[in-house]
Amino acid sequence: MQHTQPFLSHCRLRFLVMMAICLLPTCFLSCSRDADYKKVDFTQKTDNEKKDSTPVREPLRVAVAAMISPKETFIYYREIIDYIGAKLNRETLLVQRKTYGEVNGLLARNGIDLAFICSGPYVMGSDTAGFSAIATPVIHGKPMYQSYLIVHKDSPYQTIEDLKGKTFAFTDPDSNSGSLVPRYWLKQLGTRPEDFFHSITYTYSHDNAIMAVAKQLVDAAAVDGHYWEYYQQRNSYYSGKTRVIKQSEPFGSPPIVVSNALAPDLKKALASILLHMHEDPDGRRILAGLMIERFEKPRAEWYAPIRAMVSYLSQNDGTHGDVPQKPEK
The missing domain is CATH 3.40.190.10 (Periplasmic binding protein-like II)
Structure with missing residues (x-):
């Protein structure tokens, strides 16, 4: 269902997104095997090791x-x-x-x-x-892999231009697919995320970004295409509530x-x-x-x-410029 309520302030939205992500049930996998692992203190030696002069x-x-x-x-x-x-x-x-x-x-x-x-x-x-x-x-x-720009499956958005004034989730600030690529796309349009979107937040993982879009906590996100495809095939509970509207070239x-x-x-x-x-x-x-x-x-x-994309993004002129990359697919 598409949002109809007014946009929240940046700070409040960021807080709500991160709190909701933390509280979301992890439905991608049915169980955790954390209990299979025990903490091991590698500084402790057994009696046999103490008698053995061979370095551990x-x-x-x-x-x-x-x-x-x-x-x-x-x-x-x-x-x-x-x-x-x-x-x-x-x-x-x-x-x-x-x-x-x-x-x-x-x-x-x-x-x-x-x-x-x-x-x-x-x-x-x-x-x-x-x-x-x-x-x-x-x-x-x-x-190779690609960055996927995803939105909720029921949203009206079809292009990145449709996301102007909307809410957006990046993954990690240094992520290629989750941050560098969408910033590159926006610079091609002569703008920046801070100017283009109503507000932005960071999820610090690709599955959390997918869940944020699926739960309509944000309007769109950029994620690693491999992870989106993995969930689509293995457990599409959240990814199935999203759709891809743009793909990057392969990296x-x-x-x-x-x-x-x-x-x-x-x-x-x-x-x-x-x-x-x-x-x-x-x-x-x-x-x-x-x-x-x-x-x-x-x-x-x-x-x-x-490397070419990073070089292009390092230019601070804010103009379109010549893009040193292959055309988008």
């Missing part, structure tokens, strides 16, 4: 930014992280942070070893945050990166595990659960459109 290896620290909300992140990524640990015969420690910037900061400080990050933070931080990409997921036969999919501080042999081992994961029955099963066919070695040209 530190756990592999794996970070996941909040591309999806915390509970779903835990469920989605626990199997792949456990798989990597089993192949290395090494304990793994899952590290979660709210923003992509926090994960980049951990990589820069050598606070983590491996990370699942967004394409935007990869492009913007790889030169300064001290990490390199080792694997890119292939989905539907391509190592290199969010890569898996490793800290440059890791030993070369460990980097090589991690890359090999991921790039050959689809050849192993157990690995193939885990990938299928994530709708990933396999991982491929990243190529710089896959991420070149993001």
Whole structure:
């Protein structure tokens, strides 16, 4: 049903959106397996370990930014992280942070070893945050993804221009699909989100952005197309209440990166595990659960459109200018 009440003030809307998102039941998945995990104090040693002079290896620290909300992140990524640990015969420690910037900061400080990050933070931080990409997921036969601009299925909006004066949800400030792309679209129109929309908010995950639109807490949002398609196929309770009105051109999919501080042999081992994961029955099963066919070695040209877009957005003239990208699909 379309909204008919007057728009709320920016502050009140932002508060209500975030409170409602926090209280929404997580219907994407039927159950949580948090109880399967126990906290382990790696500083404690057993009697056998105390007698053994062999140095105890530190756990592999794996970070996941909040591309999806915390509970779903835990469920989605626990199997792949456990798989990597089993192949290395090494304990793994899952590290979660709210923003992509926090994960980049951990990589820069050598606070983590491996990370699942967004394409935007990869492009913007790889030169300064001290990490390199080792694997890119292939989905539907391509190592690429798109940003989807979504609205409620019953809304009258058909184009981005129709959203002028409406309410909008970004995901993370550094997200490619959830922030950079819609900002780029608006700059092509000669405007900014702060001027174009009635109000904006941040959900800090793609599933929360989808839910916000489905619940009509906001009029529109930009999300990772892979996640929207995943929910459409696996559990469309919320995504089915939305529809896509615009898609970006393809970009290199969010890569898996490793800290440059890791030993070369460990980097090589991690890359090999991921790039050959689809050849192993157990690995193939885990990938299928994530709708990933396999991982491929990243190529710089896959991420070149993001670099061009970031460069275009850094121009502060506020005009249309020459857009250094391919035409929209």
